[in-house]
Amino acid sequence: MRYDGRKNEELRPVKITTGYIKYPEGSVLIECGNTKVICNATVEDRVPPFLKDTGRGWITAEYNMLPRATQTRTPRDIQKLKLNGRSAEIQRLIGRALRSVADLDNLGERTITIDCDVIQADGGTRCASITGGFCALALALKGLMDQGVYKKIPLRSHVAAVSVGIVGGEAMSDLCYVEDSGGEVDFNFIMDGSGNIIELQGTGEERPFSKKELDSMYELAKNSIDQLIALQKDAIGDIVR
Amino acid sequence: MRYDGRKNEELRPVKITTGYIKYPEGSVLIECGNTKVICNATVEDRVPPFLKDTGRGWITAEYNMLPRATQTRTPRDIQKLKLNGRSAEIQRLIGRALRSVADLDNLGERTITIDCDVIQADGGTRCASITGGFCALALALKGLMDQGVYKKIPLRSHVAAVSVGIVGGEAMSDLCYVEDSGGEVDFNFIMDGSGNIIELQGTGEERPFSKKELDSMYELAKNSIDQLIALQKDAIGDIVR
Amino acid sequence: MRYDGRKNEELRPVKITTGYIKYPEGSVLIECGNTKVICNATVEDRVPPFLKDTGRGWITAEYNMLPRATQTRTPRDIQKLKLNGRSAEIQRLIGRALRSVADLDNLGERTITIDCDVIQADGGTRCASITGGFCALALALKGLMDQGVYKKIPLRSHVAAVSVGIVGGEAMSDLCYVEDSGGEVDFNFIMDGSGNIIELQGTGEERPFSKKELDSMYELAKNSIDQLIALQKDAIGDIVR
């Protein structure tokens, strides 16, 4: 049995609160167990230089943790004048994941920025940011559709993410911090609703792992992502077709 | 009548949720109308160089707004590699206010950092940070007292803050964003529970103001601070004597 | 009697040398006792983005101390790649004070930058910067008027500043460094020539202070500001009407 009593394939309780902050064009608070991330989507009528006058749009993300999202306090990036390497890596990942399901050609010349601010971290913050960030993005795009900007929401499918790992020799889904830091292998699966993979990152933290182990982690992930996408639909409605 | 129907001397609804984030030694979410600030207190066993080996402690604060705490998105400081001038000013103010009621001589060689992260801003964020930050500080010190570190909590009194201003020719308490940005004079009063002033900042945004106007703003502030300190006591108990 | 023999209401000797540096459009050296600040005004035909094409102008200030303006050497900001928090706060204050008496609508689309460089610091440097900075600003605007740019100088009144504090239980005006660092309460009053307040900042460094103490400091400040404005007029002439 797992640290918190879950079965190996069981997700922590997920709660997606929409309209969490009142100003952003899309806003959700996503809670996966004790991990809590505010995901805010901002729509701006400008694009990065390489897209100027192409008629295409852009989606980007920023990821940050409050200093006391964690057990010990992490100094703010501005203190060292350096964006934390881990944050830089994660926000690039979130941006890629969200762009992969968006129809950038039909977005119009606008940029949508998804701010993922972790207020409490208990493992899986990058996955929660993707799952929640998708909802914030979809809500912002729905708002534009409701204003008549789009006839059809420019999203091809849902996207969600889950961490899967091997802990004490067993494959487990949705690792909490204790499991993650004690695990042997650590994966992040980002998938759409058809069991196809959008991005995959896996590290043998403690030891190399076999192809067979990869296969079993894939099965767990596929099942978890299906559940997460169902939860997204409960929260924001069935707006992506 | 005011923008949101309040009387001139009336505070917005205030809600102080303690234990909001699970890891910090003290944590509250303070909501003053639509202004929402997470205040987290961190205790660390180190002091700044100038206090090394003096037996004295230190209290400091950091203030930040999420990019979409506001109507339009503000880029993060790390983007420009510069701490926002306004944030720098505010966090120095919060630190001074909290130190003014603390007994640093009896704090022990430790630093308490109060992180004030504004997740939604509708005016009065620096005042909410001080009022909420005091609660986070008091809870962290109570935790140390409960562990037997102190016999008596090293705080001399409560401290709270309120913005007061002159809008449309009338003095009003606890300005929301619309009132603040349209007002003629804008004050922040930081006071203790006896009507004494700890810090005072006032600007004639649109015009100079008279001594008489200052006097009437003081009266409003004094009354509001009394209410805020009562609300602090409701939230954290009567732990400062 | 005070540290340097002055009476409580007495200013230190003030000397304002106009045309101190030859290149700026307005330049003064202001000496308040041992505090010496070079104030240079630069006129540039550009405005910040938010004023573009509005026909309005802007006034801003920068404040800096030479490394050995003080008893011990302070490393330059560029060493740490961070603008000193105190400098950031002071230069925002100077800018607000000068803008408050300027008629920005009739300034034309230009920016006037007031550089306040403290070459020797003995308390009250921010107040000296405002009092001297006003002279540099007025001289630069007079230069533009003499060139026919303005019919009337775009200034509504003089502005000057003084530090007032409570030291050893007594209210005193124009604190020198020794008084300031040993004082209980420390105020900066920024006022126009009619006894109206433009900005007010006060801190109970050692203890909270009462409304009555605030009232007595106001009286001292009002009197000192009247003298400072008279000295400004002696130095730059009676050009603001």
Place this chain on the structure above:
Amino acid sequence: MRYDGRKNEELRPVKITTGYIKYPEGSVLIECGNTKVICNATVEDRVPPFLKDTGRGWITAEYNMLPRATQTRTPRDIQKLKLNGRSAEIQRLIGRALRSVADLDNLGERTITIDCDVIQADGGTRCASITGGFCALALALKGLMDQGVYKKIPLRSHVAAVSVGIVGGEAMSDLCYVEDSGGEVDFNFIMDGSGNIIELQGTGEERPFSKKELDSMYELAKNSIDQLIALQKDAIGDIVR
């Protein structure tokens, strides 16, 4: 047939020149087709703070491209005062890969830094950095062993990396720049000599990909890594047992 005439499973010509730079403790130039990376290993008798007095060592990597390693010039990071996000991500990956095969417990309290400087880039620079960086690391450790510091080289196995992707619907190994930028799916496999995976990163650049496609890319990668490890042994000898 591929862009440069190779078969889908065929590596570009690989050349590993040892002792390329004379000062580092280990130095190789690795050339994979037109991709050229200088990998230098530096041994220093200090460890990061979290390893102080633990007796354990550390391995870290830095990755950089010369401005004209690419078709168009990329400004140096110092120009923007920011470490490029892509470089930050890659150097974290290289560090993890090399640490995964090292016996840090028996390294002694020293840090080995692997500098990977890309002088010419034609796709697969991060993989070349790992494959070449391993050689530089092994040579530096062999040097220490030759000096009598170790009885046995503190490496558990070889590590090498290859990019594999789906281009025009076909899985291909060791993508050059043209293939990489036009491909649908892009993977980096980091493996040891037994077909076990150390790290895996895959992105559906143009579309999601299926589990079956992942399986076929794994097969290609496994085969390529075997060849790369054989080439490593040719270059540095059979020093890891």
Place this chain on the structure above:
Amino acid sequence: MRYDGRKNEELRPVKITTGYIKYPEGSVLIECGNTKVICNATVEDRVPPFLKDTGRGWITAEYNMLPRATQTRTPRDIQKLKLNGRSAEIQRLIGRALRSVADLDNLGERTITIDCDVIQADGGTRCASITGGFCALALALKGLMDQGVYKKIPLRSHVAAVSVGIVGGEAMSDLCYVEDSGGEVDFNFIMDGSGNIIELQGTGEERPFSKKELDSMYELAKNSIDQLIALQKDAIGDIVR
């Protein structure tokens, strides 16, 4: 006899490899003994603001050392967020030297950037950068001439540089690192092919030096520069007339 057996007036073996990196418009590897510098020229169709719409062009240089170009590892500039003072000085020198022989009026509105990346340093890296950088520049300009952009190459003459010093009381040419660091006087001469001086920098590292010593160093330098220019012509052809 010198450290490496050379005569006082003797250069180390010089090797200039053209077309070293395949992407830049001009590229050479210059080797002066153990000093090795990659010099890449990039042509871009933009000029600095002060040259906009003047029809004139610009030449600039950047200089950097790989961390292990030297005996001990030097952290990268980005680590400290500061361009190394020595590098800043050297790249300004290289830029001035190359501009001094170029006909900027006839360059067209384009900027040519010469990147000098030292991969191995054994003294004289700034001189090698100038001598090699000239070749990269000339090759890039020849490329433009071959495309029909110029009728005549916009260069007035060759430029080369050599370090000359006084070591153990004797004037010597082309100091290697050991000689340089143990020397009494250290000069860099930058000259054209007619014995005229373009720039001169000399420092009495250990003691002041006399005019007579300066004269004897000039003679050595003149002779060495003649040889270096002959070697440049061997490498890139006789394209400057």
Place this chain on the structure above:
Amino acid sequence: MRYDGRKNEELRPVKITTGYIKYPEGSVLIECGNTKVICNATVEDRVPPFLKDTGRGWITAEYNMLPRATQTRTPRDIQKLKLNGRSAEIQRLIGRALRSVADLDNLGERTITIDCDVIQADGGTRCASITGGFCALALALKGLMDQGVYKKIPLRSHVAAVSVGIVGGEAMSDLCYVEDSGGEVDFNFIMDGSGNIIELQGTGEERPFSKKELDSMYELAKNSIDQLIALQKDAIGDIVR
């Protein structure tokens, strides 16, 4: 005749005011015509890491210009988060020049920092900084000698600097800004009192120059330096023997 009526070999009026700022251990204002530089020496009981526990001391310099020392305003370095390349180069030069005449072995484990802040610039600011900086240094060392720290002042000789150039075909000493910017050749000579050279920097701004021109500039410089050293002795006394 020259721009300001001087003869070719004639210095501008030089004024050295000692004790200009009251806090530094040594302080002078040096005025060379319209060029004005405040030179402050600070003594601190610490040395850079490479001198720790060697018993030796260090001398370093910092150079900066006030934003309006020049005809147009130059933004402060902190604005761009970069130390100006020109300043970096100049302060390294000042430091080398002053160290060259100091007896660092007998300085004791202390660092003397010479801050050169240009308040008005009309050409020759680096030379004025060296000539004035030497006086500030000597005064600080004399102060230490008077306190009994030294028996003999740890300086081997005076050092002064002058700019010499070729303008309109004629060699001239002590160029003012107009001459400097219109000149063909620009030299800085740093010399001791015996006509020996400490450092030499010369650039053919507009054209290469001949050895004969270098010789004639040396003669002018030697003569000017003699005068400057006499002026130093008038100002600070004959304390270096």
